[in-house]
Amino acid sequence: MSKITKTDAEWRQTLSPEAFxxxxxxxxxxxxxxxxxNxxxxxxxxxxGCGKELFASDTKYxxxxxxxxxxxxxxEGAVGTSEDRSWFSTRTEVHCADCGGHLGHVFPDGPRPTGLRYCMNGVSLAFKPEKA
Structure with missing residues (x-):
């Protein structure tokens, strides 16, 4: 269940067409x-969509x-997952735990220590550099 709810019209006011x-x-x-x-x-x-912290840069590869x-x-509570049966396959969809925004999918072929690959749409993310 999303903690942030907005109408499509409200989302369209804050997101680019591609991000929407x-x-x-x-x-x-x-x-x-x-x-x-890069x-x-x-x-x-x-x-x-909402600014929730999702992934630290040291987990990117x-x-x-x-x-x-x-x-x-x-x-643990940053993202949620659900079953995605589109594209003639079953995948695990990843969404923002606060606004429910679709981020991408997670696959079991990643590196150690988790063995997971959170494959995210860049347009679903924003980057906040560490302050010096």
Whole structure:
């Protein structure tokens, strides 16, 4: 259950059309298009919809998929998951625990220590660099 609820009209006022399509309509951005793929600074990746802290930069790694990938969320309650049966397969969808925004999917082929790959849409995220 989302803690933040807004109408589609309210979401459209704060999100770009592409962010709305991905976050609110469970879309997927094209692989390799997010500037966050190349983000190497220390900091926090937050939900582009509500600002909730989701992934610390030290859990980001290069998965070769074309989407920002992480091996663990920042805390146990940062994200939620649900079963996704679209595209003729069963996957585990990842969403923001506060606003319910679609972030991407998690797969069991990631690196240690978790073995998980949180494959996130960059448009679903914003980056907040660590303050010096």
């Amino acid at each position: 399509r991905v976050l609110r309509e469970h879309g997927t951005e094209r692989a390799g298009t997010s500037p966050l793929n 983000e190497k600074r220390s900091g926090m990746f937050v939900c582009a 290069e998965s070769g998929t074309g989407w920002p990938s992480f091996y663990a969320p920042v805390s």
